[in-house]
Amino acid sequence: MHIFAVANQKGGVGKTTTTVNLAAALAQHGQRTLLVDLDPQGNATMGCGVDKQGLKESVYHVLLGLAELGQARLPSTTGSYTARFDVLPANRELAGAEVEMVDLEAREMRLKRALAAHRDDYDFVLIDCPPSLSMLTLNGLCAAHGVIIPMQCEYYALEGLSDLVNTIKKVHANLNRDLKIIGLLRVMFDNRSTLSKQVSDQLEQHFGDKVFKTLVPRNVRLAEAPSYGMPGVVFDRAAKGAQAYLAFAEEMIERVKTWKEEA
Ligand code: ATP
Ligand code: MG
Numbered sequence: 356m357h358i359f360a361v362a363n364q365k366g367g368v369g370k371t372t373t374t375v376n377l378a379a380a381l382a383q384h385g386q387r388t389l390l391v392d393l394d395p396q397g398n399a400t401m402g403c404g405v406d407k408q409g410l411k412e413s414v415y416h417v418l419l420g421l422a423e424l425g426q427a428r429l430p431s432t433t434g435s436y437t438a439r440f441d442v443l444p445a446n447r448e449l450a451g452a453e454v455e456m457v458d459l460e461a462r463e464m465r466l467k468r469a470l471a472a473h474r475d476d477y478d479f480v481l482i483d484c485p486p487s488l489s490m491l492t493l494n495g496l497c498a499a500h501g502v503i504i505p506m507q508c509e510y511y512a513l514e515g516l517s518d519l520v521n522t523i524k525k526v527h528a529n530l531n532r533d534l535k536i537i538g539l540l541r542v543m544f545d546n547r548s549t550l551s552k553q554v555s556d557q558l559e560q561h562f563g564d565k566v567f568k569t570l571v572p573r574n575v576r577l578a579e580a581p582s583y584g585m586p587g588v589v590f591d592r593a594a595k596g597a598q599a600y601l602a603f604a605e606e607m608i609e610r611v612k613t614w615k616e617e618a
Contacts, residue, residue: 357611358470358480359537360499365515366486369505369542372577372587374483375402376597377503379433379586380604382440386478389428391466392445393495394485400444403431404584407446415449418456418465418494424473434589438478453490462490463530467498479607488522496526500614501537508541508554537610540603542571569603572596 361374371394378390392399392414397407416422424443431440456462470480482495496502502523506512520536527534539562545551559566571577574596577587588597 356470356474356477356480357501357614358482358499359501359503359607360482360484360492360495361503361505362484362492362495362519363504363506363515364486364488364492364519368486368507369540369571370486371398371402371483373503373505373540373542373571373600374481375399375581375586376577376588376600377604377607378479378481379403379431379436379440380588380601381479381481381607382431382436382438383434383588383601384604384608385436385438386604386608387438387440387476389441389443389473389477389480390431391443391470391480391482391495393449393466393482393491394445395447395450396485397444397446397449398581399483400442400446401584402581402586403440403442404433405429405431405442405444407444410444410446410448413448414443414445414466415452417443417469418449418452420459420465424469433585441477449491456490463493463497466494467531470498488518493526493530496523496534497531499531500533501535503537503540505540505542506558507543508545508551508558510550510554512554512558536565537614538565538567540567540569540571543573544570545573567603567606569599569606571599571603574599 412422412427428441484492484495576591576594577596580587580590
């Protein structure tokens, strides 16, 4: 089981779109996949066709030890795949978890522990982190083997990246020796823009093979899909954006073949 956190403390950079579409694309490629929604906004939950209103159990209950992951996960209702595609959903209730977890022991390890009991259920676990470096994101980083960082190729893209990289380094040093940055994913790419190309080249120069080969273009079909409660790769599989996420899933499947998973 490979566990990846999709993180960037910047808002609106494409974390949720990446998590939902990569998860659905992996399932379409026959990989048993679990999406963990760690954002109280619950956008990833809705984007997989799971209604966030009136959830009996959610990731909140799992983090607080009020429910087991097996009780709280739900199958994504979007598309029929050869492999299972489950969601550990989130909603507003999760916003309270931060404060309520204060008195719990090893509070940054709650998600890691919950996933450990299900390590044989999935090939991939993808965690959608909120736009902050909070206790929720920390739970994501402590549970993960790697971090996927979606980035827009715009002028301020690199700003704030060092905060994220430093946080990942600290987590690696103190809490999770397994953690690595697997890669930067260029999203909302506009190939008619010179600036997009310049920033993209700059990323490649600075980060080398830490930059994924796949480029996700700006594509309106990806933005429309959530309003239908579907991942873009289900909503319009032929669209350029969907095709990019399907290619990214293949790149990830190849990547983990040479990836040493620690026990
Ligand atoms: P937040 O920080 O609020 O959690 P996020 O990083 O999860 O945001 P998304 O919600 O995935 O970002 O994307 C922000 C907006 O950009 C959404 O409206 C989404 O539909 C749109 N979007 C994401 N990727 C693309 C794309 N490749 N092409 C067009 N629109 C996109
Ligand atoms: Mg999001």
